[in-house]
Amino acid sequence: MDVARSGAQRFAFWRIGLWLVLLLSAFGALQYGVHASRVWRVLAQPALGDEGRTMLHGMLAWDLAYFVVAAALVVFCAAGILRQGWSRPVLRVALSLLALGILASGVSLLRRWRAWSALPHDLPDAASQLAGQARTVHLSLAFDAVAIVLLAWLVWRLGRPSVRMQFRRR
DSSP: OOHHHHHHHSOOHHHHHHHHHHHHHHHHHHHHHHHHHHHHHHHTOTTOOHHHHHHHHHHHHHHHHHHHHHHHHHHHHHHHHTTBTTHHHHHHHHHHHHHHHHHHHHHHHHHHHHHHHHSOOOSTTHHHHHHHHHHHHHHHHHHHHHHHHHHHHHHHHHHSHHHHTTSBOO
């Protein structure tokens, strides 16, 4: 049995990672689509002021942009799972950009949290509210760290010669 055949017949954990990214991207696309349809319904109301309408148009633009990106990621992951040759380099770039986006989002969240938690809070139960929010922020940052590690591993794995050989060429 040659090395190329034995490498192709082993269990491919990277495909499970791609399935996870695909499912989360599909869920994200669904969420952005639902939110965009809700914003669209609010925009249809005639009593909406110009400032509110401008804000909602901005929200709609972001929803549609995120929807398109999430849908494209679903297509890229599906092609990768099916081992289409064109998808491997595209996935490496897309997953790298996604990891960098998650990193930037996490850094931004941490900075905003530190600035907000340093402000004086004069509410009677401010300490318990801050503790609850701290747990939420820490959980979000932990999920971000796990996602970055998974995405970096997938990018690295998709670049390995043993995985590269598993993809079909045109």
